[in-house]
Amino acid sequence: MAFDFGVFCKNTLDGEVVDHCFSAIFGLAQNADPSYLDWLMKAWAWTLAVAGLSLVIALILGVLMGTLRTIPPNSILNKSLVRLSTAWVELFRNIPILVQVFLWYHVIPAFVLPLKALPSYCLVSIALGFFTSARIAEQVRAGIQALPSGQASAAIALGFTTSQSYRFVILPMALRIVIPPLTSESMNLVKNSSVAFAVSVPELTLFAMQAQEETSRGVEIYLAVTLLYALTAFSVNRVMALIERRTRVPGFIVSNDASLAH
Amino acid sequence: MIELRNVSKWYGAFQVLTDCSTSIKKGEVVVICGPSGSGKSTLIKAINALEPFQSGEIIVDGISLGDPKTNLPKLRARVGMVFQHFELFPHLSVTENLTIAQIKVLGRSVDEAQAQGLRYLDRVGLIAQKDKFPGQLSGGQQQRVAIARALCMDPIVMLFDEPTSALDPEMVGEVLDVMVGLANDGMTMCCVTHEMGFARKVSNRVIFMDHGKIIEDCSKDDFFGDPDARSPRAKDFLSKILAH
C-alpha cells in the first residue's frame, strides 16, 4: 500500500490542497482555510493540555493520599484520614477511566449543577487526575513502605513530630524512590488522555476518528497521531529521567523494581 | 534517671515483654543481652517511647511516658538513640544529618547547630567527611556519624541497639572505641550488644533477657565472675557466645 501524507495539506472544508500546510496556525496565509495539519497540531495541544492539568491534579492528590495511607493510626483524626485515603484509592482505581469520565461529565453535573458550567476539558482532567491519583497514591505508599522502618524510628527518636519526620526524612527519600514508577504513571496519563475525546475534547483521538472519516486515509492519520502520542510519552520519560538525575543522592543505590501496572 | 516498672507489651496475643522492671542511674553503663527475639530491641525502644506498651510505667528523668500530657517528641529529643543499621538520612550530607534535628527540633540557629555538629564529628574522628553523603561512607564511619548525631542533641542518656552487629568485623573496633570513650566520659548508657569484651570493659551492670522477661539483672562482676550463680538459660547463652 502507498502512503499519501499529502492528506495533511488538504483543506478541512472541501478536501482541496492548500498552499501552506501550516496556514492557519502560523498565519502564513491570512484567512486561509485550516488544513488537516493545523487541526492535528491543535488536537495535539489539547492532548497536552488535558494531560498536563490532570498530571498536576494527580501528583498533588496522589502524594497526599499515598502519604495519608501510611501515617500511624494513633489518634481518631489519623485513623479517619487513613480510612479516607484508603477509600479514595479503592474508589478511583476500581472503575474504568472511561466510565469515570462519563460520571464526571454526564452523571455528577446532573446532581451538582454548578459543575455544568465547567468546560469538559476541566471535567475530564478531574476524572483523569483522580483516577491517576489513586495509582500514584499506591506507588507513593509502596515507596514509603520500601524505606527501612528504622528511618522513621530514627527521625522520631531525634524528637521530630510525625509531620516533621514526613517532611524532612520520609518523603524526600520516598519521592526519589518512586520516580521510576511515577514516570510510567505519567506516561500512562498521556495515553489515557485519549479518553477525553469521548466527552468532546477535540484532542488527538477525536481528530483521528473524525479526520479518518472525512478523508478515508486512516493509516496516515493514525500513524501521525500515534507518533505524536509516542513522542509526548517519550518526552515525559526524558523529563522524569532528568529529574531523577538531578535529585540523585550521592552514594545511594536505589533498588527500583519499576512499576508494573499501566 | 530511667525507671521501668512492670512493663508489659503484646503484639496481638503474643507477649513480647513480660513485667520488666529495672532502673538506670545517672552515669551508669548498662548492657542488655539475650537470644534473638527475646525482646531486647523492644525494651530499649519502649524507653524512647518508640514502641507503645500496654501496661506498667516507664519514667525518664522524672516524666512518665504513659502520661497523655507528656510531650513525647520533646522527651525523645533528650534521649539519644543509635540503631543497628545506622539510619542516617541518605539524602542529607553528613553535616545536614548532624544539624537538622538541632535546628528543627531544638530551634537552634544554623551556625550554632553546625558548630555543635562539627565538634562531635571531630570527636568521632570524621571531620574530613563532613560534606559527604552517608552512602559514600563505610559502615563503621556511618555508625560513628550516627553516634555524633545523637550526641549533638545533648542527650541525658544514650541508647544503643546492637550498634556493631551490622558491621564488617574490621569496623567493629572503631565504633566500640568511640563508645568506650563515651562511657569513660561519664555518659549514661544503655546498650544492647553481644560484644562481651565491651561489656566486660566498661559496663556497670548486665541485664539478660529471654522470652520477654528480664532473667538476670546484676553487676558485671557477678555476671561474668560467678557463672554458677546464674540461671541455666543465661549460662547456656554465655557459653555459646563466648565459645569461639
Added chain:
Amino acid sequence: MIELRNVSKWYGAFQVLTDCSTSIKKGEVVVICGPSGSGKSTLIKAINALEPFQSGEIIVDGISLGDPKTNLPKLRARVGMVFQHFELFPHLSVTENLTIAQIKVLGRSVDEAQAQGLRYLDRVGLIAQKDKFPGQLSGGQQQRVAIARALCMDPIVMLFDEPTSALDPEMVGEVLDVMVGLANDGMTMCCVTHEMGFARKVSNRVIFMDHGKIIEDCSKDDFFGDPDARSPRAKDFLSKILAH
C-alpha cells in the same frame, strides 16, 4: 586438587582480581580473609565457575575451567558450596532441598537420594526438621541444612563464603562445630571467614587478600605466630579484628 594460576578478573575497567595464584591440596583446610570488597567472594566463586574470569587458569581435579570443552555443570556438582545467606530453596521442604540436585543432576533414585539426604541431615543434627520449610528454621539451622545439602553431592572439596556472618552470635557456634567436624574428618575445605578462632583451630593455611591481590599465603602458624613477618596491611587487619 585445586590450582589457580595468575587469575585476573575485571568488572568493566575495575579490576577485582589481580594475578591470583595458589593451590589447595587434598585434605587441606584453607582460610581466606581480608577486608570487605577485597575480592574474597569473587575468588571463591571463580573456583566453582560461578564467576567467569578473563585471564589465568583454574584447574579443579585436573580439569581446566577455562576450557570450552569442560562440562561446567558436571564439574560444579563435584564441588560443594555454602553461601553467606544459606540460599536454601524456600519453596522446597528440607528433604527436597537435600534431594533435588541428587535426583536431577546425579540421576540418583528418590530412595537413594533420601537415604543420603537424611544421613547428612542427621549428621548436622537436624533430622527432626526434615519436613519443615527453610523459612521455618532459624538461621543457624538453615546454614547447617545448606552444609548437608552440599555434602549430599559427595563433593571432592567444600567451599564456604562467610558461612557465619549472617548469623545471630548465638548460632555461630553450632555452624562452626559442624565445620570443625568436617575438617577433622579430612574434608578438603576452602573457607572465607573472619572467625579467627576457627582458623586457629583447624586451618592448615591462611590466605590474606586486599584489593584483589593475594598478599599473604602462609601456614596458620606463620600467620598467627609471627605477626612481625606479615605485611603491614595484614598486621593492621589482624589487630583490628582481634582487638575486641
Added chain:
Amino acid sequence: MFSLDLGFYNWDLFTNYILKGLLFSIQLTVIATIGGILLGTVLALMRLSSRPFLVYPATFYINTIRSIPLVMVILWFFLLIPMLLGKPIGADLSATITFIAFEAAFFAEIVRAGIQSVPRGQSDAAKAMGMNYGQNMRLIVLPQAFRNMIPVFMTQTIILFQDTSLVYAIGAYDLLKGFEIAGKNFGRPIETYLLAAVAYFLICFSLSKLVRKIQAKVAIIR
C-alpha cells in the same frame, strides 16, 4: 434538580442487554490474560537472554506497545490485521488479538521483574549444585518467580478487565456497551452510566480483595 429513575431497570433488561456484554468482557479478559502470559513469558525470556538478536526485537516491541494508547492500538490492529491477513475479521476477534498482543507487552515486564526478584544467590546455589540452565529455571527460579508474580498478574488482570471498556472504539459489545445501549434505548443514559460505574466497582473491588487474600496465601516464607 435531576432525579434518578431506576424503574426501567429490571431482570429482562439485564439479560437482554448487559449479560452479553459482561460475558464478552470476561471472555476477553480471560483469553487475553492467558495469551498475554504465554506470549509475555516468551518476550521476557528473550529480553533476559544475552543474544542481541533476541533482546532487541523484544525490547522494541514492548517499548512501542507500552507507549501507545490502548485505543490507538485497538484501532491500529483493527485497521491493519485484515491487511496483513488478507482476510477480514470481526470486531470481537480483532479485540481479542489486540488485547493479547497488548497485554503481552505488560506481562512480559511482570515476568521479567518476577525472574529478577528471585535473589541471584538462588540461581548461584542451583548452579553450584550442578544444575544446567533449564533445570535451574524450571526447578528453582520460575517456581519462585511465578509465586511472586501471582498478585501482580491478578492486579494486571483487573486493569485488563477495566480496559476492555475501550473496545467501544471498534464497536465490540462489552459490558459498558451493554449498559450504554440499554440507556439509549430506554432514554436513561445518566442512570445507566451510574449503574455501570457501580457494576465495575463491585467486580473490580471484590477481585482486588481476592488478590490480597491470595497474596497472603502464596507468599513464600523466607
Added chain:
Amino acid sequence: ASPTLDKMKSSGAVTMGVRESSIPMSYTTGDSRFDGYHVEVCRMILADIKSNLGLSTLRINYQPVTSQNRVPLVQNGTVDIECGTTTNNANRAKDVGFANTLYVEEVRIAVKANSGINSISQLAGKKVATTTGTTSVQLLRKHEKANGVNFDEVFGKDHADSFLLLESGRADAFVMDGSILAGNIANSKNPKDFKIVGEVLATEPIAIMVPRNDPEFKAAVNAAIAKIVANGSMPKLWDKWFLKPIPPKNAVVGLELSPATKNAWANLNDRPAEDYAKK
C-alpha cells in the same frame, strides 16, 4: 461470478451490518436482536435473494458496526450488506458500493421546545452538538465558513451522547440527520421537551452498503429493491417504523414521509450526496 453470492450459497449464511442505536433505521432491541426500517428492508431483500439462489435457508448473522468502522468492514468483506444509516457520497463510493436509495435524509436541527430557536441563523455563538465521525461535523464547518457565523461545537461520541448534550443543557442544538433526531427525541424521557426546527441544512441519500467489487450482488439487491417498491411495501414500512409505536419502549418517532424520499422510491437510483447538494 459474485463472491458474495457464492459465499452465501456455499455457507448458507450472510452477515448483515447493523447499528446499535440508530432508532428507527437500525438498532438493537436487546439480546442480539436487531430491527428497524433499513434492517427490515434488508431482510426482505435477502429473502428475495435466497429464493433466487434456490436456498432453503439463509442464516443472517448480525454484525454491529459504528460510524468509524462500517466502511472498512464492508471493504474488507466482514460485512456483506450494511443496513444502517450510511450516507452515499462520492468519497465512500471509492471504497464501497451503494444500493438504490430508499431513504433520503434531511439534516435538521433539534432544540429544546422552549428555547425559541427556529433557524440556524439563531445559533450564532451558541453551543451546537454533533457526533464525532459523521458528515455533519464537516457540514457545520462549511456552514460556518459560508455564512460567517461561529458555532461553539461540542462532539458526542455517538448520537445518544450528542442528544444527551442537548438534553442536559450542554448544547443548545443538535444538528444531525432528521431520523436520528426524531428517534432520539421519541426515546427520551420527555419527548415533548424537544422539537425539530429550521431549514433543511442538507439532503443526503442514505443507502444500503454492499461490497464495491461485486456488481452482480449489487444488481441482485437492486432488483429485490425494485420488487419491494413495486409491490407497495414501502409506504407500509414507513408507517410501521416512523409513525407507529416501535419497540423497545413503544414510542412513536413521528417523522412524516418527505417528498424527497417519495421521489427516491419513484425514481430508484444510487446518486451520491453530491448530486443532491447541487440541486
